[in-house]
Amino acid sequence: MKFTVRxxxxxxxxxxLYVIFTAMPPFNAISYGVLQFRLSEMLGFLAFYKPKYxxxxxxxxxxxxxxxxxxxxxxxxxxxxxxxxxxxxVYLFRKYMGQKILGYNKAFLFFSLxxxxxxxxxxxxxxxxxxxxxxxxxxxxxxxxxxxxxxGGYIISLLAKxxxxxx
Numbered sequence: 001m002k003f004t005v006r007x008x009x010x011x012x013x014x015x016x017l018y019v020i021f022t023a024m025p026p027f028n029a030i031s032y033g034v035l036q037f038r039l040s041e042m043l044g045f046l047a048f049y050k051p052k053y054x055x056x057x058x059x060x061x062x063x064x065x066x067x068x069x070x071x072x073x074x075x076x077x078x079x080x081x082x083x084x085x086x087x088x089x090v091y092l093f094r095k096y097m098g099q100k101i102l103g104y105n106k107a108f109l110f111f112s113l114x115x116x117x118x119x120x121x122x123x124x125x126x127x128x129x130x131x132x133x134x135x136x137x138x139x140x141x142x143x144x145x146x147x148x149x150x151x152g153g154y155i156i157s158l159l160a161k162x163x164x165x166x167x
Contacts, residue, residue, distance in 0.1 A: 003052070011056040018043055018060025023067040032068050034126060034137050037144045040064070042152020044082075044115070045108055047090045048097055049165035054090070058083045070129050077125045085118045108153035116146035 003011070021040035022031045030037045040060065046053040061082040068074035089111040096107035123138035159165070 001052075007052055010050075011052055011059070014043055014046060014053050014056035015060040015063070018057060019063045022060070022064035028067060031064070032070075032074075034130075034132055035140050035144060036122075037148050039148060039152070041115075041145065041148045042155055044086050044089075044149070045111070045153055045156040046165060047086055048094055048107060048111075049160070051087075051090060054083065054086050057086055070125065073125060073129060077121060081118060081121045085115055089114050104150075105153060105157050108149075108157065112146055112149035112153060115149055116142040119145050 018040045021027050021043075022038055027039055031040070043053070043060070044057055047057065058079050062075055062079045065075040065078045068078070092114070093107040093110040096110060097105070099106040101109055119141040120138050122141050123134055126132055126137050126141070127134040156165075
């Protein structure tokens, strides 16, 4: 994959936004642990417009997770989860872009549901490191993820009406 200077700048900007919306105050207070709500997850929808943003999201997750109290395991598990499931979600659901369910972007809805389900990886990590109950942790992380993605998908859909995100 060949990147232009513009591509690299856009990747760097989205990476920086991910880090800011995850690791910087006041967002860091709600971005880690059993109860998490990452505003930065809305940036995942940019990958539906340009897959290059999968790189930005993964780099952002790596950098932001260095701020996690779980340490290096969160850097590895969290960034792999982002890379694998964002790529899979875009691959599976991109064909639904432009279709609506109750006025909501169908691709974004399916992606949100898939991604919330995949929080079993983060719940497993939290259970392994902090010995919290797996199912309860999966439920809370999945719910936080689903809410942040549904809100984020709506915001990105509105933004896409004003700005050509495919450039």
